[in-house]
Amino acid sequence: MELGDKVLKGHIRSIGKAISCIENNRPEKEQLIDYLYPFCGKAEVIGVTGSPGAGKSTLVDKLIKRERKLGKKVGIIAVDPSSPFSGGAILGDRLRMQNHASDDDVYIRSMASRGHLGGIATATADAIKIFDAAGFDLIIIETIGVGQTEIEVMDLADLVLLVLVPGMGDEIQALKAGIMEIGDIYVINKKDHDGAQKLYAEVEYVLNINQSENDKEKNPIILTSANLDEGIDDLVKCYRDYFKYIRCNNILEEKRKKRIVNEINHIFTEKIISEVNQFLHIEKKINQWVKNILHEKVGPYTLINKKIEQFIKEFKEQ
Amino acid sequence: MTDIVRILIAKPGLDGHDRGAKYIARALKENGYEVIYTGLRQTPESIVKTAIQEDVNYIGLSLLSGAHNELFPQVIDLLKKNEADDIVVFGGGVIPEDDIASLMEKGVKAIFTPGTSIKEVISFIENNEKKNK
Amino acid sequence: MSFDKKMDEKFQKWESTTLKKVTDRFPERKQEFVTNSWIPSDRVSLPKSSDLENYMEKLGLPGEYPYTRGVQPTMYRGRFWTMRQYAGFGTAEESNKRYRYLLDQGQTGLSIAFDLPTQIGYDSSDSMSIGEVGKVGVAVDTLKDMEILFDKIPLDKISTSMTINAPASVLLAFYIAVAEKQGIAKNKLTGTIQNDILKEYIARGTYIFPPRPSLRLITNIFDYCSKEVPKWNTISISGYHIREAGSTAVQEVAFTLADGIEYVKSAIATGLDVDKFAGRLSFFFNSHNDLLEEIAKFRAARRIWAKIMKEKFNAKNDKSLMLRFHTQTGGSTLTAQQPDNNVVRVAMQTLAAVLGGTQSLHTNSKDEALGLPTEDSVRVALRTQQIIAHESGVTNSIDPLAGSYYVENLTDIIEKEVWKYLDKIEKIGGMVYAIEQGYVQKEIQDSAYNYQREVEEEQRIIVGVNKFTSKEEPPRDILKVNPNLREVQIRKINEVKNSRNNEMVQNCLKVLKEKAEQPDLNLMPFILDAAREYATLGEICGVLRGVFGEYQESIVL
Structure with missing residues (x-):
C-alpha cells in the first residue's frame, strides 16, 4: 500500500493525505488503518483539555519546545468546533504554535469536530495511529474546550492534563460534579493572575475529598504561566514521572487495553x-x-x- | 459524501493589516469551509509547510505592504519543490494592475483587490471545485 | 409646568399630528437610523433643562477641565493645527527629498514613515526583510541612514513625528545622535514617537517583545525624556489603527484610553510621579466619515481622559489632564474604485477632526488604496487642510458645535459606552491581560465582520463600490518603489560595518545585554551609546530579543 508505506517513512505530505482520508471517511480508510496498525503503540499520547481561554494552545506550544529539546518528534492534533449551521470551521489553535512551523519534527494538524460531540473529532483516534505509525514519539491532543462533556479524550490519551485558570468561576463546580475524573494532572495556568493561589487551594480541597490517603496515587497539581513560560519544566517533570508511575504499575497497559475494548x-x-x-x-x-x-x-x-x-x-x- | 474543502489563509511578510484576512477566514467558515489561519509574519517556508501538514486544497495569501512580487512567487516555487503544486494559490490585497498579470503567469490562480465581494472569492472556489470533479 | 414636561408634551403632540400626517403617506427611508458605529440616531434631538444645569461640569470652557470644548483657550484663533503629512519611502535620500518638498509647500511638521523591517527591528539584510525594504516607509538600518534622512533639515526648527513602536528607543536614539552631530542640544528637540506597543498587539502588528519588557522600554523613555528631552512627546497613544482594524468609534476611544491607563499605571509602578510624565502623553485618533459622530467622539475622549487622570491617578497639573491628539483621516474609508471620490471623503473627515479640536492632522491622499501616493495627490491632501483652515470659517469660533442637541447627546452616549468597556477591562485585570486573552481583538473583529457584511448585503452604501459604480480604466501613475532597494541598503550596511569601530560596537552591545537583564535599569543611555557607535538597528534589537524573547500573537477568531 503506497500511502501506508509513505506514512511509515514519515513522509509529511502523505501523513497529511492519510489524515484527510480518515477525516473524509474515504473507502480506503479501513485498509490504511489496518495496514498501519501493527506499527502502532510506541507513541505516548497526552490529552490537553480545559475551558476556552485557559491557554491550552500556548501551553502546548511550550511543551513542544521542551520535548523538542529532548529530541522527541511531536505530533499535535488540535480540535476546534465546526459550525453547526454551515459545517465550516476556523482552525486557529496552531497560530500559537507557529514558532515550530520550520521544524520538520513537529507536525501540527488542525481538526474540525465535524459534528462530533465530546471535545474531539471522529477522526482523532485514527489520526493518532497515523502519527504513531509515522514514528512520532509524543502525540498531544488539544480538545475543543467547551466544557463538561469532553470526556472522550480520556479514552484516547495515556494521560490527560486538565488546564484550569483563575477567574472562570465555573471550574470548581465542574470539579465537584465529577469532571475531575478527566484529569490525571491538574494545571493551574495563568498563575500570575489574581486568584491562582485560591484556585490551587480549592482544587486541592476537592481532590482530597475524593482521593485516597496514599500520596503516590494523588493527582498532582501544577502552577504554570504559559505566557511567561513559567512552571513548564515542573509540568514536564510531573508528567514524565506520571508516565513512569503508570507504566510500572500496569496502569498504562490497562488503559490501553480498555482503549482497544472501546x-x-x-x-x-x-x-x-x-x-x-x-x-x-x-x-x-x-x-x-x-x-x-x-x-x-x-x-x-x-x-x-x-x-x-x-x-x-x-x-x-x- | 464529498470531502470538506480546507483553505489556508496566510499572511506572508511583515505586514500587520489582517482585517481583510480575518474577514475572509470568517466568511469562508460561514460558507462551509474549514479555514486554517496562520497569523502574521509567515515566511513562504512556514506557509507551505503548514499547507502540507494541514493538507489544504487552497492557500489564500493576504498582503498589503507591497511585497507580493517577491513573496507570492516564492510560495508557488516552494509548493512545486514539495510536489504540492496541486494546492491552488490565490491572493488579495493592495496589488496594482500591472503586477496581477505577472503573478498569474507565475501560477497564482486569482487576485482579489480591495472592494472585492466575498461572493467572488466563493464563486472562484466553487468553480474550481467543479472543474476538479 | 417644568420645561422638560412642556417639551415632552409638545413633542408627543408633534409626533401624533404633524409627523404622523407625513409618515402615514410617506414612510421614512429606513425603520431605524444609526450612526456609522451603530449608535441609534434620534429623529430630532431636543433640549433638556439639565443641559444648562450640568453645563459647567460636562463642558466647561476651552482650556479648562474637563476640556470637552478644547485644550487651549484660543484654539485655532491662536494658531492652526499642525499640518503634518506622514511620508517616507525607499531610501533615506529619496525620503529626505520628499520632506524638503513638503516643508517648502508650507507643511509645518514632519511625520516619518518607516518600512516594516525597521518597525520590527530587522536590518534590511535580514532574510525576514525580503520584499519589504523601503515599501511602506523609509528603510533605516543605522545612524548613517538617519543622518541622510535629516540632511539639511535643522532639527531645532521643526517638530518630527516618528511612527515607530517596538524599537522606538532605538530610533529616538538615532534622532538624538543626529541632533548631536548637527550641534543641537537635546532639550531643544520637539516631536513625537508613537511608542504605543499595546495597540500593536491589538491592531497594527509591528510588535517585537512580549508586553512586560515592552512596557519597561516605554517607561524607560518616559523617564529619560522627562530629564533629557523635556519637549518630546514620549508616546502617541493610538486609536487610529484600532479603528482601521474595524472597531466602532466607541471601541476606538475605549481601547485607546484603556491603553493609556495601562501606560500610566506602569510608569507610576516604576516610581515616576504622574505629573512628571503625563503632560507629555499624546493621543492619535482616526477621523471617519460620520461627521457628527466623529466630532462627538473627540469631545467625549477629552472629557473621559481628564476624568481618568484627575480621579483615578490624582494628577494635579492641568497639562496632565489634557488629551492632546493628532488625527489622521481614515485610510480604510478610501476606495480603490473611483479614487477621485476620496478627495471628498478626506475633506469631510478633515472637517470632523477640526471641529473636534485636533492638535495636528494628516490627510490621506486619494490614491492610497492603490499604492503609495504620488506627489500630486499628496499636495491635494495638504491643500484640503489649508482650505478648511483658511476658507471654511469653522476655525473662527471654538468648538462651534457645542450645544447642538444631537452632538451633545452623542457625546454623552459615547462617554457612557466607553466607561462600560473601561470597567470591563478593569475587571479582566487591565489591558495586558485583556489583550493576552484576545478579548479586545475579538471585540474589534466582531465589529469589523458586521460592518463588512452590511457592505456585502448592501445595507451600507459605499459610493462607487456597491452602488453608483462605473466602468473604470485601471489606474495609472502609481508610484513604485525600486525593487532593488534591499541590495542598496545591504551595501550601505556593509560600508558602515567596514568603517565603524567594531570592537566598540561589540562592547556596547555586550553592555546593553547585561543591563537589559536587570529589569530595574533604564536602557536608554545604553541604546544611545550603541547608536552613536553605528550599531545597526537589527543588532540592537537582536540583543534585546535574546533577553526579552518575542511576542506570540493571540487571536480568537
Whole structure:
C-alpha cells in the first residue's frame, strides 16, 4: 500500500493525505488503518483539555519546545468546533504554535469536530495511529474546550492534563460534579493572575475529598504561566514521572487495553448499524414508520423490536 | 459524501493589516469551509509547510505592504519543490494592475483587490471545485 | 409646568399630528437610523433643562477641565493645527527629498514613515526583510541612514513625528545622535514617537517583545525624556489603527484610553510621579466619515481622559489632564474604485477632526488604496487642510458645535459606552491581560465582520463600490518603489560595518545585554551609546530579543 508505506517513512505530505482520508471517511480508510496498525503503540499520547481561554494552545506550544529539546518528534492534533449551521470551521489553535512551523519534527494538524460531540473529532483516534505509525514519539491532543462533556479524550490519551485558570468561576463546580475524573494532572495556568493561589487551594480541597490517603496515587497539581513560560519544566517533570508511575504499575497497559475494548465496541456498533440500515433500508422506510407511530399509535419500542426480530429471522434464513 | 474543502489563509511578510484576512477566514467558515489561519509574519517556508501538514486544497495569501512580487512567487516555487503544486494559490490585497498579470503567469490562480465581494472569492472556489470533479 | 414636561408634551403632540400626517403617506427611508458605529440616531434631538444645569461640569470652557470644548483657550484663533503629512519611502535620500518638498509647500511638521523591517527591528539584510525594504516607509538600518534622512533639515526648527513602536528607543536614539552631530542640544528637540506597543498587539502588528519588557522600554523613555528631552512627546497613544482594524468609534476611544491607563499605571509602578510624565502623553485618533459622530467622539475622549487622570491617578497639573491628539483621516474609508471620490471623503473627515479640536492632522491622499501616493495627490491632501483652515470659517469660533442637541447627546452616549468597556477591562485585570486573552481583538473583529457584511448585503452604501459604480480604466501613475532597494541598503550596511569601530560596537552591545537583564535599569543611555557607535538597528534589537524573547500573537477568531 503506497500511502501506508509513505506514512511509515514519515513522509509529511502523505501523513497529511492519510489524515484527510480518515477525516473524509474515504473507502480506503479501513485498509490504511489496518495496514498501519501493527506499527502502532510506541507513541505516548497526552490529552490537553480545559475551558476556552485557559491557554491550552500556548501551553502546548511550550511543551513542544521542551520535548523538542529532548529530541522527541511531536505530533499535535488540535480540535476546534465546526459550525453547526454551515459545517465550516476556523482552525486557529496552531497560530500559537507557529514558532515550530520550520521544524520538520513537529507536525501540527488542525481538526474540525465535524459534528462530533465530546471535545474531539471522529477522526482523532485514527489520526493518532497515523502519527504513531509515522514514528512520532509524543502525540498531544488539544480538545475543543467547551466544557463538561469532553470526556472522550480520556479514552484516547495515556494521560490527560486538565488546564484550569483563575477567574472562570465555573471550574470548581465542574470539579465537584465529577469532571475531575478527566484529569490525571491538574494545571493551574495563568498563575500570575489574581486568584491562582485560591484556585490551587480549592482544587486541592476537592481532590482530597475524593482521593485516597496514599500520596503516590494523588493527582498532582501544577502552577504554570504559559505566557511567561513559567512552571513548564515542573509540568514536564510531573508528567514524565506520571508516565513512569503508570507504566510500572500496569496502569498504562490497562488503559490501553480498555482503549482497544472501546474501539472494538465502537467499530462493532458502527458496522452493525450500517449493516442493519442497509438490510432494512431504514432511510427509505423511516417515513412509513413515523406514520405508524403517529397514526396507528404503535409504540416505538414495539415497532423497533418487531423490525429487529424480522431482521434476525431473515438473516438466519439467508 | 464529498470531502470538506480546507483553505489556508496566510499572511506572508511583515505586514500587520489582517482585517481583510480575518474577514475572509470568517466568511469562508460561514460558507462551509474549514479555514486554517496562520497569523502574521509567515515566511513562504512556514506557509507551505503548514499547507502540507494541514493538507489544504487552497492557500489564500493576504498582503498589503507591497511585497507580493517577491513573496507570492516564492510560495508557488516552494509548493512545486514539495510536489504540492496541486494546492491552488490565490491572493488579495493592495496589488496594482500591472503586477496581477505577472503573478498569474507565475501560477497564482486569482487576485482579489480591495472592494472585492466575498461572493467572488466563493464563486472562484466553487468553480474550481467543479472543474476538479 | 417644568420645561422638560412642556417639551415632552409638545413633542408627543408633534409626533401624533404633524409627523404622523407625513409618515402615514410617506414612510421614512429606513425603520431605524444609526450612526456609522451603530449608535441609534434620534429623529430630532431636543433640549433638556439639565443641559444648562450640568453645563459647567460636562463642558466647561476651552482650556479648562474637563476640556470637552478644547485644550487651549484660543484654539485655532491662536494658531492652526499642525499640518503634518506622514511620508517616507525607499531610501533615506529619496525620503529626505520628499520632506524638503513638503516643508517648502508650507507643511509645518514632519511625520516619518518607516518600512516594516525597521518597525520590527530587522536590518534590511535580514532574510525576514525580503520584499519589504523601503515599501511602506523609509528603510533605516543605522545612524548613517538617519543622518541622510535629516540632511539639511535643522532639527531645532521643526517638530518630527516618528511612527515607530517596538524599537522606538532605538530610533529616538538615532534622532538624538543626529541632533548631536548637527550641534543641537537635546532639550531643544520637539516631536513625537508613537511608542504605543499595546495597540500593536491589538491592531497594527509591528510588535517585537512580549508586553512586560515592552512596557519597561516605554517607561524607560518616559523617564529619560522627562530629564533629557523635556519637549518630546514620549508616546502617541493610538486609536487610529484600532479603528482601521474595524472597531466602532466607541471601541476606538475605549481601547485607546484603556491603553493609556495601562501606560500610566506602569510608569507610576516604576516610581515616576504622574505629573512628571503625563503632560507629555499624546493621543492619535482616526477621523471617519460620520461627521457628527466623529466630532462627538473627540469631545467625549477629552472629557473621559481628564476624568481618568484627575480621579483615578490624582494628577494635579492641568497639562496632565489634557488629551492632546493628532488625527489622521481614515485610510480604510478610501476606495480603490473611483479614487477621485476620496478627495471628498478626506475633506469631510478633515472637517470632523477640526471641529473636534485636533492638535495636528494628516490627510490621506486619494490614491492610497492603490499604492503609495504620488506627489500630486499628496499636495491635494495638504491643500484640503489649508482650505478648511483658511476658507471654511469653522476655525473662527471654538468648538462651534457645542450645544447642538444631537452632538451633545452623542457625546454623552459615547462617554457612557466607553466607561462600560473601561470597567470591563478593569475587571479582566487591565489591558495586558485583556489583550493576552484576545478579548479586545475579538471585540474589534466582531465589529469589523458586521460592518463588512452590511457592505456585502448592501445595507451600507459605499459610493462607487456597491452602488453608483462605473466602468473604470485601471489606474495609472502609481508610484513604485525600486525593487532593488534591499541590495542598496545591504551595501550601505556593509560600508558602515567596514568603517565603524567594531570592537566598540561589540562592547556596547555586550553592555546593553547585561543591563537589559536587570529589569530595574533604564536602557536608554545604553541604546544611545550603541547608536552613536553605528550599531545597526537589527543588532540592537537582536540583543534585546535574546533577553526579552518575542511576542506570540493571540487571536480568537
